[in-house]
Amino acid sequence: MKKYSFYPLFIAVGLFLVFLFLPKSWLENAISDHKAKLAATELNPLMFQGDYMQRKILSDPTYFPIYGSSELSRFDPFHPSNYFAANQEGFTPFLYGRGGTQSLIQFMNLAAHADQLKGKKMVIILSPQWFHKEGIGEGHFSSNYSMLQGYGLAFNHTIKPELKKEAIRRLLQFDVIKRDTVLTALYRDEIAPSKYNHLKAEAVRPIALMKKKLLEKKDRYYTLLGGKQRHRHDNPDLVKDKSWAQLEHEAEKYAKKRANNNPYLIDNRYYKRKIAPMEKKLRNYKKDTSFVESVEYNDFQMLLDLLKDAKAEPLFISIPVNGRWYDYTGFPKGDRNQYYKKIKRQVETAGFPIADFSDHEYDPYFTKDTMHIAWKGWVYLDKEMEKYWKQ
Incomplete structure (x- = not known):
């Protein structure tokens, strides 16, 4: 008769329990300041969807956060992290964003840290392509959605109740939220209070709290081991040690060598791979x-309201599209x-400064x-x- 050893199972269960019940403070003490410095340019989605590293960064006055999307990964010598x-x-720039981290994703993230935003200077880069008719799609939302931040919003008592309800109504339009029956129960009780919704929410609240705690623990492990x-x-x-005029000149020289095979002054490799094979088909396709x-x-607007209520000090950057290419596409x-x-x-009505680069198309x-x-x-x-930091 074949004998089975249960030692591997016992070891696995034991390790799981150790990881599960290891005090959060022990994990946090093991995360060094050097780890935070590395995280500033990692553009790690696990960090974006977490809590601890961002809380650590926001509590440090030497970090200048930049919130944006896919442009943050376009590294060259003139990128803020390098410059x-x-x-x-x-200060050290801290980068938060990748493709699809649009207003709603930024809202959820900053809502989780609303208690840290008072007087905090930050840069928020606005991309025109966010503003298609439907706004953020299910694909971009679900790939950037943070379950930890989703549950955090349910238990958030820092932001104004009306703003919280408005955000919840918007979030309930996405499938990734609707599939989470525990979170949905909490959300529906918040926006449509009734005896039935309240009883349902109270029944799942302990599960939701436990889930939130587990997600926080998971975030600490990712922070410690990932990146x-x-x-x-x-x-x-x-x-x-260059003047701004010298830097512009150097940037032009640097770029000219890398964008000289097309009339749109687009990076050669991007043009060759993404545009050249179908260029003729793309004429006037955006008319x-x-x-x-x-x-x-x-x-x-929800993001603006959140930042205003939290007394944050954001500088918004309005970036242009490539005018030559957009003209070609109609x-x-x-x-x-x-x-x-x-x-x-919209930004100025909210009382915030904006650097408008639209005349650089x-x-x-x-x-x-x-x-x-x-x-x-x-x-x-x-x-x-640099100018905003010194103000």
Whole structure:
């Protein structure tokens, strides 16, 4: 008769219990300041969807957070992370964002840290392509959604109740939320109080609390063990101790070597891979597109309201599209200009400053591809960041 050993099972269960019940404070003590410094440029989705590292960063006055989306990964020597590493101004940029981290994702993240935002300077980069009619889609939302932040919002008593309800109503439109019956019960009790909804919410509340605690513990382990450094394409000698005019000149020289095989001044490799094979088909394909009417404006307003209530000090950056390419695709120039004016007005009405780069649509080498700021664009952003930090 075959004998089975249960020792591996006992060991596995034992290790699981150790990981589960290991005090959170022990894990946090093992996370070094050096780990935080590395996290500033990792652009690690697990960190974005977590809590601990961002809380650590926001409590440190030497970090200057930059919230954006996919443009943050366009590293070159002029990228803020590289420029301010070479030119010390008393702060380290901390990058938060990847493709799809639009207004609603930024809202959920900053709502989780609303108690830390008072007087906190930050940069928020606004991308025109967020403002399509439907706003953020299910794919981008679900891939960037943080379950920890979703549960955190249910138990959040820091933000204003009406703003919280508005956010919950919006979140309940997404499948990834609707599939979570525990979270949905808490959310529905918040926005549609009734005896039935309240009893249902109270029944699942202990489960929700336990789930939230487990997610927090998981976040600490990811923070301790995860993360991978990116290649930042830094070149300190190229950017150190230069005037802004010199930096613009250096950025143009640097970019010109890398964007010379197409009339749109797009990065050669991007053009060759993404555009050249289907360029003729793309002529005028955006002639019926608009950024003027979009669900995204409501999501963005929630973000503005949150930041205003929290007394944060954000500097918004309005970045342009590549005018040459957008003209080729037929995207109406008048519509683009309406978007730039509308987003500027929305930010200023909320009482926040905005650096409006919309007049750089045709500025050579301001964008790296069809829409992402880079090269000379980073020089302008670096200048605005330095000025805002010193105010």
